[in-house]
Structures are given as C-alpha cells and as structure tokens.
Amino acid sequence: MKKIINHVDNVLDESLNGFAKAHQDIVALNQQPTFVRRLTASSTPKVALISGGGAGHEPLHTGLVGKGMLDSACPGQIFTSPTPDQMLAAAESVENGAGVLFIVKNYAGDVMNFEIAAEMLDCQHDTVLVKDDVSLPENHSTGRRGVAGTLIVEKIVGAAAEQGQDLSQCKALGDHVAKNTASMGFALSSCTVPAAGRPTFDISDNEIEMGVGIHGERGREPMTMASAEELVQHITAAIDKELNPQSGQQILLHVNGFGATPLMELYLVYDLAAKFWEDKGVEIKRSLVGNFTTSLDMAGCSVTLTLLDDEMIALWDAPVNTAALRWGC
Amino acid sequence: MKKIINHVDNVLDESLNGFAKAHQDIVALNQQPTFVRRLTASSTPKVALISGGGAGHEPLHTGLVGKGMLDSACPGQIFTSPTPDQMLAAAESVENGAGVLFIVKNYAGDVMNFEIAAEMLDCQHDTVLVKDDVSLPENHSTGRRGVAGTLIVEKIVGAAAEQGQDLSQCKALGDHVAKNTASMGFALSSCTVPAAGRPTFDISDNEIEMGVGIHGERGREPMTMASAEELVQHITAAIDKELNPQSGQQILLHVNGFGATPLMELYLVYDLAAKFWEDKGVEIKRSLVGNFTTSLDMAGCSVTLTLLDDEMIALWDAPVNTAALRWGC
Amino acid sequence: MTDTNILPHLIQAIQSEMLNNEEEISALDRAIGDGDHLTNLLRGLDAVAKLNNELIQLDWSAALMKIGMTLMSTMGGASGSLLGSMFVSMGKTAKDHQLDLAGVTAIYTAGVESIKARGKSDIGEKTMLDTLIPVMNTLQTAVLESQDRSSVLKNIKTAAIDGMLSTKEMLATKGRASFLGERARGHIDAGARTSQLILCVIADELGKN
Amino acid sequence: MTDTNILPHLIQAIQSEMLNNEEEISALDRAIGDGDHLTNLLRGLDAVAKLNNELIQLDWSAALMKIGMTLMSTMGGASGSLLGSMFVSMGKTAKDHQLDLAGVTAIYTAGVESIKARGKSDIGEKTMLDTLIPVMNTLQTAVLESQDRSSVLKNIKTAAIDGMLSTKEMLATKGRASFLGERARGHIDAGARTSQLILCVIADELGKN
Ligand SMILES: Nc1ncnc2c1ncn2[C@@H]1O[C@H](COP(=O)(O)OP(=O)(O)O)[C@@H](O)[C@H]1O
Ligand SMILES: Nc1ncnc2c1ncn2[C@@H]1O[C@H](COP(=O)(O)OP(=O)(O)O)[C@@H](O)[C@H]1O
Ligand SMILES: [Mg+2]
Ligand SMILES: [Mg+2]
Ligand SMILES: [Mg+2]
Ligand SMILES: [Mg+2]
Structure with missing residues (x-):
C-alpha cells in the first residue's frame, strides 16, 4: 500500500x-x-x-x-x-x-x-x-x-x-x-482501504468488474476487458431498460469517476453515453462529469441518468455553494 | 494498460x-x-x-x-x-x-x-x-x-x-x-500514456519520485516512501525557502492531485501544509484542493503557494464560469 | 454466573481471539464484503475495554446496555448497529431475569430477536445470525432438558461452529455478500465467523470457572 | 541529387526504419523524457507521406518548406517545432542553391542553425543537435576537401552514429532530460537517436542511386 x-x-x-x-x-x-x-x-x-x-x-x-x-x-x-x-x-x-x-x-x-x-x-x-x-x-x-x-x-x-x-x-x-434515477458502473481495479493495507480484491489485466457498488467490492460479474464502446453500451442499455426514456424526454446525464480514472476517460464515456440517448431522441438538458462518488483510488466509472421535468431543472440550476458543487453563488 | x-x-x-x-x-x-x-x-x-x-x-x-x-x-x-x-x-x-x-x-x-x-x-x-x-x-x-x-x-x-x-x-x-507563485510535487506512481501502452517508469513499493513535473516523468530524485508529514515537509520547506512569506503575509494555498490520489489524501496534505505556514503566522486567505493539473492516472500531488495582496484576492474572488472552476456565476 | 467483575477478562479474551484470527477474518470480509469487519469490531471492543472500570461498578443490565451503546456509537457499519442493538436489548431484558440458565437464555434470545428485527433477517441468509440462532436454539433446548453447565457450554460451541460453517455454501440474501449472487458461495460469512469465535471464547472462559 | 521524385521513397524508408526501432526509441524517451517522441515523429511522417503526390510536383525549395510546415503542424512537442523549423529553413535556403555538395551543405547548415536558434541550444547539451551538428561539420569538411560522393555518405553515417553515441554519457542541459540532472547520464537521447537513424537511412538510400 x-x-x-x-x-x-x-x-x-x-x-x-x-x-x-x-x-x-x-x-x-x-x-x-x-x-x-x-x-x-x-x-x-x-x-x-x-x-x-x-x-x-x-x-x-x-x-x-x-x-x-x-x-x-x-x-x-x-x-x-x-x-x-x-x-x-x-x-x-x-x-x-x-x-x-x-x-x-x-x-x-x-x-x-x-x-x-x-x-x-x-x-x-x-x-x-x-x-x-x-x-x-x-x-x-x-x-x-x-x-x-x-x-x-x-x-x-x-x-x-x-x-x-x-x-x-x-x-x-x-x-x-x-x-x-438509475445508475450503473464498472471497475477496472480494486481500491486499497488504508486499514486493510492491501487491495480488496485481485483483478487481472484483461478483466473488469461489471456492476459494482461504491465500497471497493467486486461487482455483479467479472467481464473481459473491452473497448469503452462495449463497456458503456453495457451500462447504458441497463439504465435505459430501467427508465425507458422516450424521444423528447428531458434528462440529466452524470458520468461519475471512482477516483483513479482520468477526466479524459470520463469525458470519453460521457460522449458515448450521450450519443446513445441522443440517438433515441432523448434531450440531455443537464450534465455532470467528474469524480463525485468515489471509492478511494479505484479505477472505473458509473453512468447515472435522471428523468427531468421543468421543475427539477429549475431546482438543479438553483444556487448551490458547497466544496464540490458550486454555481449561482 | x-x-x-x-x-x-x-x-x-x-x-x-x-x-x-x-x-x-x-x-x-x-x-x-x-x-x-x-x-x-x-x-x-x-x-x-x-x-x-x-x-x-x-x-x-x-x-x-x-x-x-x-x-x-x-x-x-x-x-x-x-x-x-x-x-x-x-x-x-x-x-x-x-x-x-x-x-x-x-x-x-x-x-x-x-x-x-x-x-x-x-x-x-x-x-x-x-x-x-x-x-x-x-x-x-x-x-x-x-x-x-x-x-x-x-x-x-x-x-x-x-x-x-x-x-x-x-x-x-x-x-x-x-x-x-511556487510549487513542488511528488509522485507515488508513474502514469500510462495510452500510445505507449505501459507506465513511463517503474517504481518500487517503498519509493517515490520527489520533484516531478506534470508529464509523468521521473522527478529530481527518488526517495524512500515516508509519512505524509515527512513528504509534505520536504516540499513546503522548498517552497517556503523560495517565497519566504513573513508573518502576516496573505497567501493562497493550492493542493493539486495528479489524478489518481483520492481527495481524502489531498485534504490530509492540505492540513499539513496549512499548519506549516500557519505556524509561521502566515495568513491563508484562499485555498484550492483537488485534481486540477493532472498527469493522467499518476498518484501523487503538488503544493502551490502564491503570495497575495488585496488586489489579487479580489481578482481571485471575481466571477468565473468554466468547467472546472466556477463561482460568482 | 458471577458478577460483572468477569467482564474485563472476557473482553480481553475476545480481543486476543480476534487478533489471533486477524488475517483470516479480514480476508473473509474482503472476499465477499468490503474488508472492514474486523477493524470495526476491534474499534468497538477497544472502546468497550476502555470502560472496564465503569463496567464492573454496574449490574448486568446496566453493563450490557452500556456495552451496547458503546458498540453502537463506535463500530459503525452493519455489524455495529446489529451488535449494538443486541446488547442494548440484552441489557433491557436482564433487568427482569436471574442469571441462571433460563435467565441467560431469555436475555440472549432477546438479543438475537433484536438483530432479526433490526436486520430484517433470519437464519439461512449467510449472516451472523447463522451462528447466533443455532446457539439460541441450543440454549432453549438446554433449558427444556435442564442440561448441566458443562454440556451447555459444549453444545453452544458445537452449534456456533456448525452454524458458522453452514454459511459457506449458502447464497447470501442479506448484507453486502448478497450483491455477489452465486459468487458468494464457497465463502464463510465474516460476521458468522466472528460471532462464533466470540461465543466459543466466552464458553471456554466460563468453563474455566 | 535528383528531383523531388525521390521523396516518397525516402519518406517511406524513414518510416520503416522508425518502426524497425520502435521499441528502442520509445524506451529512450520513456527513460529520460516523457515517452512520446516516436509517436510524435511517426505522426509527422505519416502526415508528410500523405502529401507524396503533391510533393513530387514541387521543386526542392517548395517541397522542403511544405514538409517543414507539415511537421510543424502535426508533430507538436519540442521536436515538432525544431524539425519543422529546420525544414522550413532548408526550404528557404534551397531557393538560392544548386543541389551539389556545396549547395546541400549550405541548405543543411541553414536547417541546423535554425534549430540552434529556436532551441537556444548547441552541441553537447544531449539533444538531437549532438547528431545533427557533427554531420554538418562533416559536410563542411567534405566541401573543403571536395570529397567524392561515397566518402561523403560514409562520413555522414560515421559522424551521425558517433554524435548519437556521444549523448550517452552527457548531462542534459536542454530538453526534459535536463530535469533529471545526474540521472540522465547513461541514456542516449531519443532525438539524437532518431536524427541519426534518419540521416543514415538517407545516406544509404542515396548510396544506392
Ligand atoms: N441484515 C443483516 N442481518 C444480520 N446480519 C447482517 C445483516 N447485514 C450484515 N450482517 C452481518 O454483518 C457483517 C458485516 O459487518 P461489517 O463488515 O462490520 O459491516 P459492513 O457490511 O457495513 O461493512 C456480515 O458479515 C453479516 O454477518
Ligand atoms: N532546446 C532543444 N534543442 C534541441 N533539441 C531539443 C531541445 N529540446 C528538446 N530537444 C530534442 O527533442 C527531443 C524530444 O522530442 P519529443 O519527445 O518529441 O518532444 P517533448 O520533449 O516535448 O516530449 C529530445 O530528445 C531532444 O533531442
Ligand atoms: Mg464490511
Ligand atoms: Mg463497511
Ligand atoms: Mg517526449
Ligand atoms: Mg512530450
């Protein structure tokens, strides 16, 4: 460690x-x-x-x-x-x-x-x-x-x-x-809890954990490492099935990093996820990309979608002044 | 990779x-x-x-x-x-x-x-x-x-x-x-440039690179891994020697993560750096902690200090509306 | 059973037993949980141990309550709320009972029931209850059969160990391991293991008196 | 020298040579730089190769300028600005020269001088100049001594290789390797190595005509 x-x-x-x-x-x-x-x-x-x-x-x-x-x-x-x-x-x-x-x-x-x-x-x-x-x-x-x-x-x-x-x-x-609101994520690496002193799980170079929580645990299933396109497709499909946004539906799209994945990759994931819903005619009204809900130094990310209405958009846009989110103040 | x-x-x-x-x-x-x-x-x-x-x-x-x-x-x-x-x-x-x-x-x-x-x-x-x-x-x-x-x-x-x-x-x-403005940083790991497909350098588990730039290269010298206190002391001393802020001097203190170091550790570093200058009677007027100038997925961080005057503080506080820094808008 | 003077000794014995099995317990929670179970438990035990002088001044009811509140406010995690509830509940029940076999059984039963209520869980879900419930059943049988002290202590240990082992091949339906589905099979539950170790240490120590 | 018809062939030969030494070059820039030198160079060469049809329509001056502009706008990094400047400068100078030994020497010299000016650098700083400058000196000597074509080509190769090797034990005072101080010693500079490979390939190809 x-x-x-x-x-x-x-x-x-x-x-x-x-x-x-x-x-x-x-x-x-x-x-x-x-x-x-x-x-x-x-x-x-x-x-x-x-x-x-x-x-x-x-x-x-x-x-x-x-x-x-x-x-x-x-x-x-x-x-x-x-x-x-x-x-x-x-x-x-x-x-x-x-x-x-x-x-x-x-x-x-x-x-x-x-x-x-x-x-x-x-x-x-x-x-x-x-x-x-x-x-x-x-x-x-x-x-x-x-x-x-x-x-x-x-x-x-x-x-x-x-x-x-x-x-x-x-x-x-x-x-x-x-x-x-629906989310799903995958991990490329484990993280190391300081008190434990070693990674929570071992993972090979060509494997990821699909469907992880946020406590550095293994996911629902191991998957062979694949292109960003395939990985993102996997999670956008699951989210889409859940919330089933229709053409014209307003959404908020949030790509969240688990801590050790560079912003460059998170924006690449955002691009893929955005395309997926844009192709369905869904309207991405608000976006958030970054490391917000992390698992220490885990590599990986999650995608979150929220169905919005005008009231929710106004509330999202309302002033906020915190260490991590700040606008309108 | x-x-x-x-x-x-x-x-x-x-x-x-x-x-x-x-x-x-x-x-x-x-x-x-x-x-x-x-x-x-x-x-x-x-x-x-x-x-x-x-x-x-x-x-x-x-x-x-x-x-x-x-x-x-x-x-x-x-x-x-x-x-x-x-x-x-x-x-x-x-x-x-x-x-x-x-x-x-x-x-x-x-x-x-x-x-x-x-x-x-x-x-x-x-x-x-x-x-x-x-x-x-x-x-x-x-x-x-x-x-x-x-x-x-x-x-x-x-x-x-x-x-x-x-x-x-x-x-x-x-x-x-x-x-x-003066900065100094250290790295706990190398990063991997996608085109290269492998870490830029190898580093052992009990070694860090002290005095690194931001391109994932080795630093000025390897050092044995030490406590946060010792590592931070090393860089705050170098910065302090350079800018030599006196008691009552207003400063901005910026702790920057290189990409793969959790916010938890960055705030811990901030705490140590802040104590160092507070003990000298220096006044920390503004702070910024987070991953802003990164080296892909490198672990490590840097500390930056800027000597401030009232005009600079007002300019720092002035509205800004960018993807990564936002306030007053 | 004697008075609460025995508590410091028991707590110390439990702490040693946890440290003796440190590597194994951590590995269990890393495998199908998040790896913090032993740390949580040690933090709680440590806080309880700091209260030794206070505990021995109290009667059993108050001491158990105190232990419960301490675990609850220092452990955190799933196990903190559960073990905390268990001890608080045992403390409340201890008020109305002698510390004979029937009394201990009633007190322990109240503790286990409070875990079931708080955890919305029962036997067979791959949790600490797979250790705790068989021991409860053993105690209840012992009361019915008026078993002697040494048989009771022996039976408790057997039930705890069998219960703990039974979690190995279970699918988890409660706790973090439930998220892993089939992948949780083949691993013993960390909470079941620590509960078993604690119960066995207590039985051993009481057997020495 | 012949007309610009030879360019596509030369570019292709250089590309192959880079790919043949891919691992080594990348490792050199990883060791005391940031690992991107080969990628940068290949990106530039690739862009130049795409212009082949256009290049063979141009005279030497225009072709060299075009190559320079292309390297400058596609490579990036330190080497992009330097090699870009070199070729633009060679193109400008080629306007006023025959392509005989003296002319080529003058053109090449202008190129090297523009790197020195842009890079504020000179021989002995552990950069590509440690390859490029000895070759410039060799050409200038060849002009003075009116050496024959095959001797010139042979001497160019020797100078390039010796120059490249000389970087190994140097301390770096320019480029990223300078940040490493003593740690840069013992490593050949990546830019010196690629410059040497390029010069040797060109010499070999011209030797075949
Ligand atoms: N609903 C529940 N009912 C009974 N026991 C539970 C329940 N949820 C979790 N547990 C027990 O708690 C243990 C995990 O405790 P711990 O690791 O300290 O907390 P956490 O799961 O929050 O990290 C599991 O091994 C299991 O025995
Ligand atoms: N000031 C300079 N003068 C001459 N050559 C230089 C100078 N700075 C860098 N170089 C050369 O550039 C090479 C590095 O190129 P490259 O890796 O493409 O760019 P960067 O250093 O920006 O990553 C070095 O190996 C060195 O030969
Ligand atoms: Mg746990
Ligand atoms: Mg936990
Ligand atoms: Mg480079
Ligand atoms: Mg570079």
Whole structure:
C-alpha cells in the first residue's frame, strides 16, 4: 500500500481537519461525534437535510454540505457507515423548526444506523432512501444499492428545501427524484482501504468488474476487458431498460469517476453515453462529469441518468455553494 | 494498460467531443485545428487569454476556458505541446481588438511552439511564462518548469482581463503572479500514456519520485516512501525557502492531485501544509484542493503557494464560469 | 454466573481471539464484503475495554446496555448497529431475569430477536445470525432438558461452529455478500465467523470457572 | 541529387526504419523524457507521406518548406517545432542553391542553425543537435576537401552514429532530460537517436542511386 498518509488510524481525522480548514467559509467540523455542518444556517426555518455514509467516497457527502444542498453530513470510518450518535448530534445541530430529512443510500449499515438515529430523534423527520444501482434486479433481497444518483437527489431536494418547501414536500420530491434515477458502473481495479493495507480484491489485466457498488467490492460479474464502446453500451442499455426514456424526454446525464480514472476517460464515456440517448431522441438538458462518488483510488466509472421535468431543472440550476458543487453563488 | 478507451489514436478527439458536449453552455470546440474557445465572447474588447499544452492534464487547460478565465485553450496530443497553427487559429478566433496574451508553461515544446505562433500572429500580443516548479534551481539551464501554479496565473489574469485591464497591464500582472507563485510535487506512481501502452517508469513499493513535473516523468530524485508529514515537509520547506512569506503575509494555498490520489489524501496534505505556514503566522486567505493539473492516472500531488495582496484576492474572488472552476456565476 | 467483575477478562479474551484470527477474518470480509469487519469490531471492543472500570461498578443490565451503546456509537457499519442493538436489548431484558440458565437464555434470545428485527433477517441468509440462532436454539433446548453447565457450554460451541460453517455454501440474501449472487458461495460469512469465535471464547472462559 | 521524385521513397524508408526501432526509441524517451517522441515523429511522417503526390510536383525549395510546415503542424512537442523549423529553413535556403555538395551543405547548415536558434541550444547539451551538428561539420569538411560522393555518405553515417553515441554519457542541459540532472547520464537521447537513424537511412538510400 502506497498512500500519502501518516498513521492509518488518523487518516480520516487529519483529512477532515484539512477539509474543514480549506472550506471554512462554507462548513464547520464538529468532533466527538464527527459531523460536518453548514457554516451559516438559513435565517428562516427550513427542512434540515442530512446525509452520511462511510468515508472514502469524497467529495460525497461532506463536499456537498452548504447553501442549497446538505445542512450536515456524517462521515463514518472508511466504507463503514457512521453511527447513530453522529446522526443525532448532526440533526440536533442543524434542525431549526422545519424538521429533518435524512437522505440515505440503501446499504444495510447506513439504513440500520440511520433508522436507529431516526427512532431516537425528537422532532419531525423523514427519510429518503436512494437505491439507484440497476446492476441489481429491483426485487433484490436487500433492495438495490444507493450509488452516484444520491448526489442528484441531494442537489434537487437541497434546492427545494432552500426555497422553503416543507418536510412532506421535500420527502415526496426526494422519492420522486430517486425513483427517476438509475445508475450503473464498472471497475477496472480494486481500491486499497488504508486499514486493510492491501487491495480488496485481485483483478487481472484483461478483466473488469461489471456492476459494482461504491465500497471497493467486486461487482455483479467479472467481464473481459473491452473497448469503452462495449463497456458503456453495457451500462447504458441497463439504465435505459430501467427508465425507458422516450424521444423528447428531458434528462440529466452524470458520468461519475471512482477516483483513479482520468477526466479524459470520463469525458470519453460521457460522449458515448450521450450519443446513445441522443440517438433515441432523448434531450440531455443537464450534465455532470467528474469524480463525485468515489471509492478511494479505484479505477472505473458509473453512468447515472435522471428523468427531468421543468421543475427539477429549475431546482438543479438553483444556487448551490458547497466544496464540490458550486454555481449561482 | 487498462483504460476506458476505444482506439489509442482517438482518445483525445473522443474525449474532447464529450467535454464540449457536456459543457456546451460554456465552450465550443473547433476541429482542424483543434482548440476550445469560450462560447460567448465578451461584448466589449478585452484582452484574449490563450493557453495550451499537451493533453493529459485535465481539467487544465480546456476546463479553465470561460468567463473570467481563458478565452481559448489548445490541447496537444497527450503530453505533447500543441502546434503553432492551433494557437494561431485560436488567437484569431477570440481576439477582439484588445490583443492576445499567451500564458505558457515553461517547457521546451510549449515555449517553442507558442513562440512560432506569436511570430506569425498579426495583432498586438504578449506572453506570460510560468515557471513555478521550485524542485529545480532558479538558474536551471532551461529555467524552471511551469506546473500547477499556471491555474492561479490564469484565474487572476483572467479576472483582470474580464474587468478591462489592457494588454500591458495583464502582462505585468501575469508576470507578477507568476513570480510570486511556487510549487513542488511528488509522485507515488508513474502514469500510462495510452500510445505507449505501459507506465513511463517503474517504481518500487517503498519509493517515490520527489520533484516531478506534470508529464509523468521521473522527478529530481527518488526517495524512500515516508509519512505524509515527512513528504509534505520536504516540499513546503522548498517552497517556503523560495517565497519566504513573513508573518502576516496573505497567501493562497493550492493542493493539486495528479489524478489518481483520492481527495481524502489531498485534504490530509492540505492540513499539513496549512499548519506549516500557519505556524509561521502566515495568513491563508484562499485555498484550492483537488485534481486540477493532472498527469493522467499518476498518484501523487503538488503544493502551490502564491503570495497575495488585496488586489489579487479580489481578482481571485471575481466571477468565473468554466468547467472546472466556477463561482460568482 | 458471577458478577460483572468477569467482564474485563472476557473482553480481553475476545480481543486476543480476534487478533489471533486477524488475517483470516479480514480476508473473509474482503472476499465477499468490503474488508472492514474486523477493524470495526476491534474499534468497538477497544472502546468497550476502555470502560472496564465503569463496567464492573454496574449490574448486568446496566453493563450490557452500556456495552451496547458503546458498540453502537463506535463500530459503525452493519455489524455495529446489529451488535449494538443486541446488547442494548440484552441489557433491557436482564433487568427482569436471574442469571441462571433460563435467565441467560431469555436475555440472549432477546438479543438475537433484536438483530432479526433490526436486520430484517433470519437464519439461512449467510449472516451472523447463522451462528447466533443455532446457539439460541441450543440454549432453549438446554433449558427444556435442564442440561448441566458443562454440556451447555459444549453444545453452544458445537452449534456456533456448525452454524458458522453452514454459511459457506449458502447464497447470501442479506448484507453486502448478497450483491455477489452465486459468487458468494464457497465463502464463510465474516460476521458468522466472528460471532462464533466470540461465543466459543466466552464458553471456554466460563468453563474455566 | 535528383528531383523531388525521390521523396516518397525516402519518406517511406524513414518510416520503416522508425518502426524497425520502435521499441528502442520509445524506451529512450520513456527513460529520460516523457515517452512520446516516436509517436510524435511517426505522426509527422505519416502526415508528410500523405502529401507524396503533391510533393513530387514541387521543386526542392517548395517541397522542403511544405514538409517543414507539415511537421510543424502535426508533430507538436519540442521536436515538432525544431524539425519543422529546420525544414522550413532548408526550404528557404534551397531557393538560392544548386543541389551539389556545396549547395546541400549550405541548405543543411541553414536547417541546423535554425534549430540552434529556436532551441537556444548547441552541441553537447544531449539533444538531437549532438547528431545533427557533427554531420554538418562533416559536410563542411567534405566541401573543403571536395570529397567524392561515397566518402561523403560514409562520413555522414560515421559522424551521425558517433554524435548519437556521444549523448550517452552527457548531462542534459536542454530538453526534459535536463530535469533529471545526474540521472540522465547513461541514456542516449531519443532525438539524437532518431536524427541519426534518419540521416543514415538517407545516406544509404542515396548510396544506392
Ligand atoms: N441484515 C443483516 N442481518 C444480520 N446480519 C447482517 C445483516 N447485514 C450484515 N450482517 C452481518 O454483518 C457483517 C458485516 O459487518 P461489517 O463488515 O462490520 O459491516 P459492513 O457490511 O457495513 O461493512 C456480515 O458479515 C453479516 O454477518
Ligand atoms: N532546446 C532543444 N534543442 C534541441 N533539441 C531539443 C531541445 N529540446 C528538446 N530537444 C530534442 O527533442 C527531443 C524530444 O522530442 P519529443 O519527445 O518529441 O518532444 P517533448 O520533449 O516535448 O516530449 C529530445 O530528445 C531532444 O533531442
Ligand atoms: Mg463497511
Ligand atoms: Mg512530450
Ligand atoms: Mg464490511
Ligand atoms: Mg517526449
């Protein structure tokens, strides 16, 4: 393992310190328990948006805390969901009268820990569960995983909350965005969790893992390495089958890197995915390309599609001021 | 070599197509010769800012084209400087009466090709040469290399040009920023140029390359892998020796990833670098952490420091709307 | 069973056992999970061990609750919420029970039931429950049959080991391994293995008294 | 020398020679450069080869200019600007010269001088000039001594090879290899090697006529 770190036990804390310092105009870091919250709360009551999950996916979620998006994010240890006390303290720190909405990626650890926090929370609250990974069948025993589509839910609901929509509206909108979002990805390499000190899995030079989550695990199936065209075709077809956008349908197209794949390749993937839907007459209204929902130093990428309507487009375009997404501010 | 590409000969074109499509609200792509230009030119005459260099450093420079920054960028082949005809066509396409300023990283290929273009250009023009890499002595036979500090020159001069400063003012400002900017970086791995099909150099598990440029080459010297603290200390000391910021001096601190190093590690590096200068009483006024001047899939990072004055801070804060840097718009 | 004085010793024995099997456990969670299970567990055990002085001042109910809250707020992950719930639930139940065989069985059963409820899971899904539930069944049988202490301890170990081994050929329907489909077959579940090691250590230690 | 009809044949011979030494050249630029020199050169040669039909219609001056412009606009990198400048300069000079030994020497000398000017470089800096300049000196001596054609061709090859080899033990003061300091020693410069291969192929081909 070769990483720019000191002791494996301190990676997360030291990194969070740097994050909070670099973005001290946007966020504040709380220690014991650990959470990152928006520096300046909204002056009028607004629904508090809280997310979280294992660390190692940066900039998700800490990098998405700020005006127009999350009010707070709870990072767990690397690839380990955070604990209920973090979520509870985060919620209590940012709630200001309009209730709390948890945005949770559908992973057993995240779901159960957020559930416990929610049961203990003493104010109006609800949860949006994101399960956008279409590499799994819809009736999978645990439900599908929540992956890169989470950012899109957070952005759109974040804008709605900022504009004063109430808890039930935000919850309904979040469910709506989640339902209209589908993702799938593949990995070219494993990643190395510092505490483990070695790659999570071995993979040969002519093999990829198709249908991966975001915790550096193996995917649904190994596949022989192929051209970008074939790899992207594989995932766009699965996403298309799920959401079945018709000619004229407005969409948001998000190509997400897992951490070690150069932007050059991500844009190449974007080009292929865009062509696929353009050929069907689908209208790509908004795009996002970059490393947003990562798995440490894993190579690979995912494609996410969200069906848009005019309201969602307006909310996507609304001002946002976070470490990783910023416009209109 | 495992990359998400089709044929090695088409990587750049396909990627640029995707880039231009994903950011069609900001840029337009010209083919034959290849350059990316700002979609909507300023209505009043302004100095046209043009940069360029080999591809493989994305988002630099194409991702920095837009309002408040570059008017045009010329990508060469991967790690190969672009050709004079690209620069000439780019200049002619965006020049609108106030002359052209070329911002060039000090590398033989870039310098000579931009020189030839400048000699052929039939309008008022000047060049700012960036040579911020303090891993080389100032009197190095070719001068120091231009690395991650280039982005800072482009941002600050971009804002000045947008505000109507004339060519000689922009040139003077560019030289001033360049002179007050120092960078140094180290690599944990080599990168793989698609056309080469294999890593540029071999490196063992307990070795790093200290003092690297941004073309995936070896650095000034190999070093035994060490803790983040020791590695960062090595480069902050060199930068500090060069610029020697005093207590109370305002600075911009930029931690740049080379492409395959997770944000988590970059923030950890930021934390260490920030502490180093804070301990000296230096005031970190602005920060930038992320993968901006990359070397494809190289692991490693660089630290850049710029001495700021109030005018530079205001220019840094001025609106910018590019694919990779966006605020105030 | 004795008073909570035994806890520091038990916790230490469990920590050693985890470290003795470090490589194997990590490899199990890397193979069909994400590789952090042992780290999570050690972090939790470490936090619990720091409370030793406090724990021995408490009665069993309060001590178990404290352990549960500590695991819950330090482990994270799926196992943190599950083991946390288990201990909190055992603590609550311990209030109304003697620590005889029937009492221990009732307390343990409440713990396992809370995992089933929180995890929406049951035996046969390739999780820690494949270790924990057979042990619960063994205890319940032991109560019905009024087995003697040494038989009970022996039977617990057998049930735990058989249960753990049974996960090997299962398809997973809960936890991360479920995402792998057929590829999860042939691997023992990490949580089943750590639960088994913990139960066996406890049985061994109690057998020494 | 004959007319520009010979160009397609020469270009093709150079392309083959580059491909025959593909592995070695790439390795040289990877070792102390950035690994793209051969790719750059092949891209330039390929573009020139596409112009074959056009080139044979032109006189030497125009053909060399055209080659220079083509290399300049297709190669990129340090070598693109340098070789481009060299050919443009040779084309300009060819206007005023016969293609006898003295003329060729004057033309070639103008080309080399333009590299020195553009590159701010000279012999002994571990670049292509360490091949090109000794050949220039050889030609100039040949003019002074009125050497016969086959001696000239032989001497060119010797000078090119010796010059190329001389880069091995040099410290680099120009180009990317300069950044490596002492570490560049022991490696032949990629540009010196390709220049030498090109000059030797041309000498061989001209020797066949
Ligand atoms: N729904 C569930 N019910 C019971 N046990 C579960 C469930 N989900 C996961 N587990 C157990 O948790 C273990 C994984 O724990 P751990 O690695 O610490 O957390 P994570 O899966 O979040 O990385 C699995 O090996 C399995 O035994
Ligand atoms: N200033 C210079 N003068 C003469 N030759 C140079 C100079 N700089 C570089 N070269 C030559 O160019 C070669 C490198 O070419 P190439 O790899 O195509 O470009 P780049 O260095 O931009 O990647 C070097 O091997 C060297 O021979
Ligand atoms: Mg985990
Ligand atoms: Mg190059
Ligand atoms: Mg795990
Ligand atoms: Mg090169």
